[in-house]
Amino acid sequence: MRVLVTGGAGYIGSHTVLQLLSAGHDVVVVDDFSNARPTVVDRMEELAGRPVPVHAFDVADATRLDALLGNPAAPVDAVVHFAAFKAVGESVARPVDYYRNNVFSTLQVVDAMLRHGIPHLVFSSSATVYGAHAPVPMTENLPTSATNPYGWSKVMSEQILRDVVAANPQLRVALLRYFNPVGAHPSGRIGEDPSDVPNNLMPYIAQVAVGRRERLAVFGDDYDTPDGTGVRDYIHVEDLAAGHVAALEWIGSHDRPLSVWNLGSGEGTSVLELVRAFERASGRAIPFEVVARRPGDVAVSYADPTLAEQELGWGTTRTVDDMCADTWRWQQANPDGYPA
Numbered sequence: 001m002r003v004l005v006t007g008g009a010g011y012i013g014s015h016t017v018l019q020l021l022s023a024g025h026d027v028v029v030v031d032d033f034s035n036a037r038p039t040v041v042d043r044m045e046e047l048a049g050r051p052v053p054v055h056a057f058d059v060a061d062a063t064r065l066d067a068l069l070g071n072p073a074a075p076v077d078a079v080v081h082f083a084a085f086k087a088v089g090e091s092v093a094r095p096v097d098y099y100r101n102n103v104f105s106t107l108q109v110v111d112a113m114l115r116h117g118i119p120h121l122v123f124s125s126s127a128t129v130y131g132a133h134a135p136v137p138m139t140e141n142l143p144t145s146a147t148n149p150y151g152w153s154k155v156m157s158e159q160i161l162r163d164v165v166a167a168n169p170q171l172r173v174a175l176l177r178y179f180n181p182v183g184a185h186p187s188g189r190i191g192e193d194p195s196d197v198p199n200n201l202m203p204y205i206a207q208v209a210v211g212r213r214e215r216l217a218v219f220g221d222d223y224d225t226p227d228g229t230g231v232r233d234y235i236h237v238e239d240l241a242a243g244h245v246a247a248l249e250w251i252g253s254h255d256r257p258l259s260v261w262n263l264g265s266g267e268g269t270s271v272l273e274l275v276r277a278f279e280r281a282s283g284r285a286i287p288f289e290v291v292a293r294r295p296g297d298v299a300v301s302y303a304d305p306t307l308a309e310q311e312l313g314w315g316t317t318r319t320v321d322d323m324c325a326d327t328w329r330w331q332q333a334n335p336d337g338y339p340a
Contacts, residue, residue, distance in 0.1 A: 022048075088128070162258060201216075231300040
């Protein structure tokens, strides 16, 4: 297929672009670089050994999106839609921006796909759609809810896609609900590069290890978990990227209009377990202090990935130690992230 990847210069997008190319697909990227550095394009091309066509614009720009998708000389067969804001805390402070960017861009993408007869869409969703009180392990048939505007933007986008598919049964849409992506490409050339203070645990730990941050704040150690800290399902970004390729190829060869799959390991790792694993990988102590719980955090969250295993033949292959080793390789080689 010739695949348009929106947000393809971002953390998950860049890893997925490389795996799509490795699987034999042609790729074109759209990214406005609001949360990505142009340097990543050079590194993707270096790793792929071929040019990666990149268009620098916001996918909410209907005119430019139409021009790209309507080009008869380079027809697009499928879209993988990553482009979105993704910081939970920021979404609480800037809800209008999150709804405008995340929900409106999804509307624009699917509207353009319909205009140009593009039938296949893989949508980047999130385990946040299960809300605060879902039983674990989380299965795809649970009701959706959210505790913050970021999560609601994913719930709303999923509902939009359900309604669009019901009205346009020629579409083939995959909703991929992933849990906690971490790790980096084994080369150390591409990885997670937060533009500000990291919102997620692994990049914060890595920045402490490399000396950019003094210590880690652990939000609560009085949860009902083995060591009192929150337990999450971490998935290596390379396994996650492989899940996108598997989902795209599945919807390209099956007639089910809408599919929903969890992408997770099915196992939980606590904050302190991840800290200890990173200490093993880096050979460095990770200083931390326990602070108050964050509002809205749950004690335990992990996936039931059985459906993806059964239908896609996909499963995670990398361990938490692998995730930490690859993150440390990236962070050591790029202590300040991508160059400007």
